[in-house]
Amino acid sequence: MYILLEINLSKKHLKWGLSFLFLLLFLLLLRPLVAVPVGYVGIILEHGKVQKTVMEEGLHLRVPGYQEIVYLDCRVHSLEMQALAAAGICKQ
Numbered sequence: 001m002y003i004l005l006e007i008n009l010s011k012k013h014l015k016w017g018l019s020f021l022f023l024l025l026f027l028l029l030l031r032p033l034v035a036v037p038v039g040y041v042g043i044i045l046e047h048g049k050v051q052k053t054v055m056e057e058g059l060h061l062r063v064p065g066y067q068e069i070v071y072l073d074c075r076v077h078s079l080e081m082q083a084l085a086a087a088g089i090c091k092q
Contacts, residue, residue, distance in 0.1 A: 030064035039075040044068075 026032070034055065036042040042055030045068040055069065062069060 032061055032064050034060045034062050034069050036060065036069075036071065039073065040071045041074055042069040043072055045070060 034042060036055050036057045036059075038057050040057065042060065044051040044053060044055065044062075046066060048068075060069075
């Protein structure tokens with residue numbers, strides 16, 4: 001014996017469902033959220049022009065199609081000079 005369930009969708013439920021679907025497609029396809037990793041800053045390009053403000057590490061909003069984010073490494077790097085001195089490239 002099968003039990004048939006009737007789904008009664010009102011216009012209100014249909015609007016909410018379509019709104020949720022549209023929002024989900026917007027977030028997945030256009031990716032308006034940008035995560036800047038630790039040790040990096042995000043350089044904002046608007047139509048290829050560098051802006052004066054930068055994005056610090058964390059989660060940020062961007063305008064899809066208008067803004068592009070380029071990551072710049074700001075971490076401190078160490079360089080071992082002993083290997084270069086042994087090769088005769090530089091003096092200690």
